[in-house]
Amino acid sequence: MGNFRLTIAYDGSRYNGWQRLGGSAGGTIQGRLEGVLAQLCGHPVEIQGAGRTDAGVHARAQVASVALSGDFTPEEVAAYLNRYLPDDIAVTDCRRAAPRFHARLSAQGKRYLYRLWTGQAPDVFRRKYLTPWREPLELAPMEEAAGLLLGRHDFRSFCANRRTKKSTVRTLTRLDIQRLGEEVCLTFEGDGFLYHMVRILTGTLLEVGTGKRPPSSMPALLAARDRSQAGPTAPARGLILDEVFYPQEVLAL
Amino acid sequence: MGNFRLTIAYDGSRYNGWQRLGGSAGGTIQGRLEGVLAQLCGHPVEIQGAGRTDAGVHARAQVASVALSGDFTPEEVAAYLNRYLPDDIAVTDCRRAAPRFHARLSAQGKRYLYRLWTGQAPDVFRRKYLTPWREPLELAPMEEAAGLLLGRHDFRSFCANRRTKKSTVRTLTRLDIQRLGEEVCLTFEGDGFLYHMVRILTGTLLEVGTGKRPPSSMPALLAARDRSQAGPTAPARGLILDEVFYPQEVLAL
Numbered sequence: 001m002g003n004f005r006l007t008i009a010y011d012g013s014r015y016n017g018w019q020r021l022g023g024s025a026g027g028t029i030q031g032r033l034e035g036v037l038a039q040l041c042g043h044p045v046e047i048q049g050a051g052r053t054d055a056g057v058h059a060r061a062q063v064a065s066v067a068l069s070g071d072f073t074p075e076e077v078a079a080y081l082n083r084y085l086p087d088d089i090a091v092t093d094c095r096r097a098a099p100r101f102h103a104r105l106s107a108q109g110k111r112y113l114y115r116l117w118t119g120q121a122p123d124v125f126r127r128k129y130l131t132p133w134r135e136p137l138e139l140a141p142m143e144e145a146a147g148l149l150l151g152r153h154d155f156r157s158f159c160a161n162r163r164t165k166k167s168t169v170r171t172l173t174r175l176d177i178q179r180l181g182e183e184v185c186l187t188f189e190g191d192g193f194l195y196h197m198v199r200i201l202t203g204t205l206l207e208v209g210t211g212k213r214p215p216s217s218m219p220a221l222l223a224a225r226d227r228s229q230a231g232p233t234a235p236a237r238g239l240i241l242d243e244v245f246y247p248q249e250v251l252a253l
Numbered sequence: 254m255g256n257f258r259l260t261i262a263y264d265g266s267r268y269n270g271w272q273r274l275g276g277s278a279g280g281t282i283q284g285r286l287e288g289v290l291a292q293l294c295g296h297p298v299e300i301q302g303a304g305r306t307d308a309g310v311h312a313r314a315q316v317a318s319v320a321l322s323g324d325f326t327p328e329e330v331a332a333y334l335n336r337y338l339p340d341d342i343a344v345t346d347c348r349r350a351a352p353r354f355h356a357r358l359s360a361q362g363k364r365y366l367y368r369l370w371t372g373q374a375p376d377v378f379r380r381k382y383l384t385p386w387r388e389p390l391e392l393a394p395m396e397e398a399a400g401l402l403l404g405r406h407d408f409r410s411f412c413a414n415r416r417t418k419k420s421t422v423r424t425l426t427r428l429d430i431q432r433l434g435e436e437v438c439l440t441f442e443g444d445g446f447l448y449h450m451v452r453i454l455t456g457t458l459l460e461v462g463t464g465k466r467p468p469s470s471m472p473a474l475l476a477a478r479d480r481s482q483a484g485p486t487a488p489a490r491g492l493i494l495d496e497v498f499y500p501q502e503v504l505a506l
Binding site: 009010011058060078082087088089090091092093120121122123124125126127129 | 262263264311313331335340341342343344345346373374375376377378379380382
């Protein structure tokens with residue numbers, strides 16, 4: 001009996017996101033993991049993920065917590081999962097965790113990357129992880145807009161769930177835009193992200209980068225608290241959950 | 254009317270190799286390219302590839318030549334192909350070529366990479382391009398064996414086509430073995446490669462790296478001219494045609 005912290009990489013292309021839904025457990029990452037863990041333990045198991053990635057979104061290092069009955073070492077849990085999981089989901093790390101550790105509730109922040117491919121010809125080997133982008137992009141105005149989005153704000157304009165009664169205030173601590181050859185990579189770090197927030201921020205910054213929206217309009221857009229004033233939701237394919245951050249004391253056993 | 258030189262990248266995972274076969278043109282890279290070019294030109298077109306990669310083998314820069322009727326610019330040909338090809342095949346370059354240019358007959362040499370993944374957990378994002386390898390590998394004896402394979406030899410022991418009456422003499426000009434984190438990459442350069450030659454060389458070097466075969470046995474293995482004395486054929490998945498070399502004068506218009 002013990003609590004475990006798993007680090008999980010997945011190619012989300014063929015899944016209906018992280019979160020298990022009533023009837024389609026096999027089509028979600030959580031459902032696949034729980035299925036293999038139930039087989040290991042001999043009874044149903046519930047696993048908690050740090051981020052509920054959407055359909056088609058990938059993860060380099062999703063974190064999950066799970067309490068398992070039985071006397072398994074972390075190495076046994078990881079080896080069993082990697083043996084029975086499909087080849088687009090992998091456990092890259094598994095450790096014992098304190099009983100109070102909860103992957104989502106204990107998380108302090110997350111990093112997401114949104115990657116665009118601007119080349120004339122597609123990159124066939126990474127085609128599932130990059131969103132093709134063919135319009136000329138000006139990075140300087142995007143960076144200016146990004147600077148105005150940093151900090152603690154009500155991000156309701158960037159939230160796809162229009163009826164939420166929960167707080168939509170979040171702190172964005174990093175929003176970098178880098179060109180790496182034909183790739184353009186947007187890096188987002190913050191204490192939490194609303195439903196579709198990274199993808200709507202990306203869609204809005206792409207409008208800035210193509211001259212459709214001035215960087216100086218960001219404060220008014222935040223103040224509007226109105227999803228319909230922001231840009232489109234960028235496709236899931238280019239988004240990857242890159243890292244989840246925890247306070248040091250939460251990781252201690 | 255003109256001759257073109259195309260550079261093509263593909264994820265070979267779901268194809269039955271480069272070469273079109275009677276009934277299954279759609280399942281080969283050559284068949285797919287010819288299908289789109291026929292649509293462009295309005296009549297059947299034949300394209301020649303530099304290397305006939307096997308089923309499941311990838312290419313970063315396969316080269317092909319094709320003579321097209323009609324008045325197309327190289328940009329138009331590339332754009333049309335990239336528009337209608339499936340997303341696991343891409344034309345990364347297209348230029349006019351001299352009428353005498355033939356992708357296979359004009360080639361002077363090729364570079365292939367064979368890549369292994371030795372990590373405990375699979376690399377989910379590159380799972381289709383790396384062969385998993387879990388036994389401990391000693392690189393020093395592999396390098397010693399590689400040194401004995403360099404140069405001009407009869408490679409019949411490393412040829413899967415046992416009945417060929419053609420010469421099996423080839424010159425191997427480079428065989429490097431590098432560890433890059435959890436990846437082990439074998440680089441092969443030579444004037445030509447026999448059927449399955451890179452994969453049988455890899456399978457044999459993996460036997461050397463796991464202590465099943467001494468490096469010093471390479472000269473006798475070459476001299477045997479007997480496929481059954483070499484190691485197994487490594488899986489297609491880890492193999493990629495990385496570059497095709499041409500003499501400068503052949504590339505001139």
